[in-house]
Amino acid sequence: MSVxxxxxxxxxxxxxxxxxxxxxxxxxxxLPYLLLCAAGIAVYPFLSDVQKMxxxxxxxxxxxxxxxxxxxxxxxxxRRPAWFLLAGLVSFNASNVAWYWYVFAMGLPSGDxxxxxxxxxxxxxxxxxxxxxxxxxxxxxxxxxxxxxxIVAMAVGGLIWNFLLLxxxxxxxxxxxxxxxTCVTVFMLTGVFxxxxxxxxxxxxxxxxxxxxxxxxxxxxxxxxxVALVVVPGSxxxxxxxxxxxLAGYTALGLCALARSVVRLLRPGPAPKDDLSKGRLVFxxxxxxxxxxxxxxxxxxxxxxDTALLAVxxxxxxxxxxxxxxxxxxxxVGVLRYHASVDPVTNLPNRHEFVNRLDAALESGRxxxxxxCDLDGFKAVNDRYGHPGGDQLLVAVAExxxxxxxxxxxxxxxxxxxxxxxxxxxxxxxxxxLCRRIDRAFREPFRVDGEPVMIGASIGVAHDDRAGNGxxxxxxxxxxxxxxxxxxxxxxxxxxxxx
Numbered sequence: 001m002s003v004x005x006x007x008x009x010x011x012x013x014x015x016x017x018x019x020x021x022x023x024x025x026x027x028x029x030x031l032p033y034l035l036l037c038a039a040g041i042a043v044y045p046f047l048s049d050v051q052k053m054x055x056x057x058x059x060x061x062x063x064x065x066x067x068x069x070x071x072x073x074x075x076x077x078x079r080r081p082a083w084f085l086l087a088g089l090v091s092f093n094a095s096n097v098a099w100y101w102y103v104f105a106m107g108l109p110s111g112d113x114x115x116x117x118x119x120x121x122x123x124x125x126x127x128x129x130x131x132x133x134x135x136x137x138x139x140x141x142x143x144x145x146x147x148x149x150x151i152v153a154m155a156v157g158g159l160i161w162n163f164l165l166l167x168x169x170x171x172x173x174x175x176x177x178x179x180x181x182t183c184v185t186v187f188m189l190t191g192v193f194x195x196x197x198x199x200x201x202x203x204x205x206x207x208x209x210x211x212x213x214x215x216x217x218x219x220x221x222x223x224x225x226x227v228a229l230v231v232v233p234g235s236x237x238x239x240x241x242x243x244x245x246x247l248a249g250y251t252a253l254g255l256c257a258l259a260r261s262v263v264r265l266l267r268p269g270p271a272p273k274d275d276l277s278k279g280r281l282v283f284x285x286x287x288x289x290x291x292x293x294x295x296x297x298x299x300x301x302x303x304x305x306d307t308a309l310l311a312v313x314x315x316x317x318x319x320x321x322x323x324x325x326x327x328x329x330x331x332x333v334g335v336l337r338y339h340a341s342v343d344p345v346t347n348l349p350n351r352h353e354f355v356n357r358l359d360a361a362l363e364s365g366r367x368x369x370x371x372x373c374d375l376d377g378f379k380a381v382n383d384r385y386g387h388p389g390g391d392q393l394l395v396a397v398a399e400x401x402x403x404x405x406x407x408x409x410x411x412x413x414x415x416x417x418x419x420x421x422x423x424x425x426x427x428x429x430x431x432x433x434l435c436r437r438i439d440r441a442f443r444e445p446f447r448v449d450g451e452p453v454m455i456g457a458s459i460g461v462a463h464d465d466r467a468g469n470g471x472x473x474x475x476x477x478x479x480x481x482x483x484x485x486x487x488x489x490x491x492x493x494x495x496x497x498x499x
Contacts, residue, residue, distance in 0.1 A: 029066070029069065029258050030255055030258045030259060033062070033066060033251075033254055033255065033258060034251065034255060036059075036062065037059055037062065037247070037250070037251035037254070038251070040055050040058065040059045040247065041059070041244050041247050041248060041251070043055070044056070044240055044243065044244055044247065045240035045241075045244070049104075050104070052240075052243070053100050053104065056096065056243060056247065057093070057096060057097065057100070059247050059250055059251070060089075060092065060093050060096055060247070060250050061093055062250075062254065063089050063250045063251075063253055063254040063257075064086065064089050064090065064093065066253075066254035066255075066257045066258050067082060067085050067086045067089060067253070067254065067257040068086065069257065069258060070082055070256075070257030070258060070259075070262055071083070071086060071257070073260070073262075073263070074262065074263060074266070075263070078137070078263075078266045080133055081130045081131075081133040081134045081137070081266065082130075082257065084126050084127070084129045084130035084133060085126075085127065085130040085253065085257070087126045088123045088124075088125075088126030088127035088129075088130060089123070089250075089253070091119050091120075091122045091123035091126060092119070092120065092123040092127075094119045095116045095117070095118075095119035095120040095123060096116075098111060098114060098115050098116035098119060099111030099114070099116040102114050102116065112178070113175075117181075121181065124185055124188065128188050128192065131192040131195075131196070131213070131217065132192070134213070134265065134266065135192070135195045135196065135199065137266050137267075137268065138199050138210075138265060138266065138267070138268065138269045139195065139198065139199055139202075139269055140268055141268055141269060141270070141271035142198070142199075142202060142269060142270075142271060142272055144331075145198050145202060145272060146195055146198060147323060148198075149194040149195050149197065149198035150191050150194060150195060152194055153190045153191045153192075153193060153194025153195070154187060154190065154191060154194075156190050156194070157186050157187045157189075157190035157191065158187075160186055160190070160225065161183055161186055161187075164225065164229070165182060165183075165186065165225065165228045165229070166179070166183075168228060168229050169182065169228060172232055182224065182228050185224050186221070186224060186225070189217055189220055189221040189224065190221065192217050193214070193217045193218060193221060196210065196213060196214045196217060197214065199269060200214060202269060202270060202272045203269060203270070204270050205264070207261045207264050207265050208255075208259045208261045209256045209259040209261040209262040209264070209265040210261075210265050212252045212253070212255040212256035212259060213252070213253070213256045213265070215248075215249075215252040216249045216250075216252035216253045216256060217249075218249075219245050219246070219248040219249035219252060220245075220246065220249040222245040223242050223243075223245035223246040223249060226241060226242035226245060227242045230242065340352070341353035343412075343413040345391050345394055345395065345413070346394055346395055346397075346398035346413050347398075348398050348402075348411055348412050348413045348419075349410060349411075349412040349413075350412065350413065350414075351412065351414050351415060353412065354410060354412035354414070354420055354422065355470055355471070355474075357410050357422060358370070358410075358422055358470040358473070358474070359469070359470045361422065361424050362464060362469070362470055362473075366424055366425050367424075367425060367426060367427065367463075367464060368422060368423060368424050368425075368426060368463075368464050368473075369422075369423040369426040369427075369428075369430065369431040369461060369462065369463050369464070370420060370421070370422060370423075370461070370462045370473050370474055370476075370477040371420065371421040371423070371431065371434065371435070371459055371460070371461050371477065372414075372418070372420050372459065372460040372461075372462075372474065372477035372478045372480070372481040373401070373418070373419040373420065373421065373438070373457050373458070373459045373481070374417060374418050374419075374457065374458050374459075374481050374485060375397065375417040375418075375419075375455055375456070375457055376455060376456035376457055376458055376485070377454070377455040377456060378390065378393065378417040378455060379417075381393055381448060381453055381455065385448050385449055389448045389449055392447075392448050392449070393446055393448050393453065393455070394413070394417070396446045396447065396448075397419065397446070397455075398411065398413065398419070400438075400441040400442070401419055401421065401438065401441075403441065404434060404437040404438050404441050405421055405423075405434065406423065406426075406430070406434070408424055408425075409421060409422060409423050409424065409426075409434075410422040410424075420474065420477070421434070428463065428498075431461050431463070431498075435459055435461065435494070435496045438457065438459065438494055439493060439494040439496075442455070442456065442457055442493060442494050443493065456493050456494060456495070457494045457495075458481050458482075458484040458485035458494075458495055458496075458497075459481060459484060459494060459495070459496040459497070460476075460477045460478060460479065460480025460481030460482070460483065460484060460496075460497055460498075460499060461477060461480060461496060461497070461498045461499065462474075462476035462477035462480060462498075462499040463498075463499075476499040477499060479499060480497040480498060480499040481497070483497045484496055484497035
């Protein structure tokens, strides 16, 4: 049971917020919070400057207790994203207070270039850490998809910057630091937005918290782009809709924290099939080439190009592509190694893997015993029920043998109806006890196509009390098994012989 499944939402005390929680999947505080924020956003354009300041600060500060409530209901081992989110919101609010202080109390035309900018930059970093932590938790089984999403998102961010924001900022004579900050923010937001979109597309359940988080990133991106397009650097004059976009982003973050599904958001997501199909390769190729193509198009049109962006984006995308190729290659190698060492019917180690483990145990000098087990009566079952029935029986036998073996023992299928067990750090009494457990396990009928089937087994046991290698030990156990098979006659059950 995971830490999430262990939480009893029905009976769990709510701590200092006891009584504020609704039933699981209920609206709880989300609805009044949403109504409050929606009303504040709706009236924002019609307020005076001082009233706008109050409205903006109230709505931005309201997000902090919402995140604290979400932090309180999150399991203790999964609170890092919420802590990052809370710290980022505190820093954002400090930036907002400082900005308004410089404008209204000190009479400056704008709070740009003051300590408000430092708090805002720190908040952006903390929010980015929160989003990346969530992406890393939720998408850790979809690394390839996350890399692809990042590449595509960087391409989209590059287009937004080159064709939409950079010309406007240069025409407005924005300072270089302001341009750099806007560029970094756009790339961070588009990258996170792309990863969250990937999580949304691959999720196999409806997670409202994920939708709210995606909306928060989207509104923040709209706000950044709007400010860059319409606000003159160093001026306090600005239309209402950029601030409304930011307030909508704050609201979405608060709803994300208040949603009970935030717990499910922090669980590892499903592992989609990671296959670089032809269409996906073409799509990634277009994403990789879009920024250089955009730079070439700008050059042909006689417009200035951001050479630094082209250099940085190329330097950032190339390692991502190499990481993508390495990840896909390592997965393919892992699959090949798995299939090379595992029996496809029973999922037990195959002959090659068993011999490798036996040789490793012998080289370490640890006492070992090998049990060679051959099923009696398997051919009759296979003839009656066909190969599918025979496979069912093999799987059932494998499960019982695993249940009889000790922790650390290796149960392997050698082929056909032959199973071999490696007992490490085992004396003669350990092997005898294992044979007795197998005997008891085979007294119960197996089920094949819903019918009871009784089979027996002949077991040969060999200990490494003689000089020799792994192959010789297996041969001795095999010979002992044949002796047991010849002596069994018409009897049923399990018969054992020691080499």
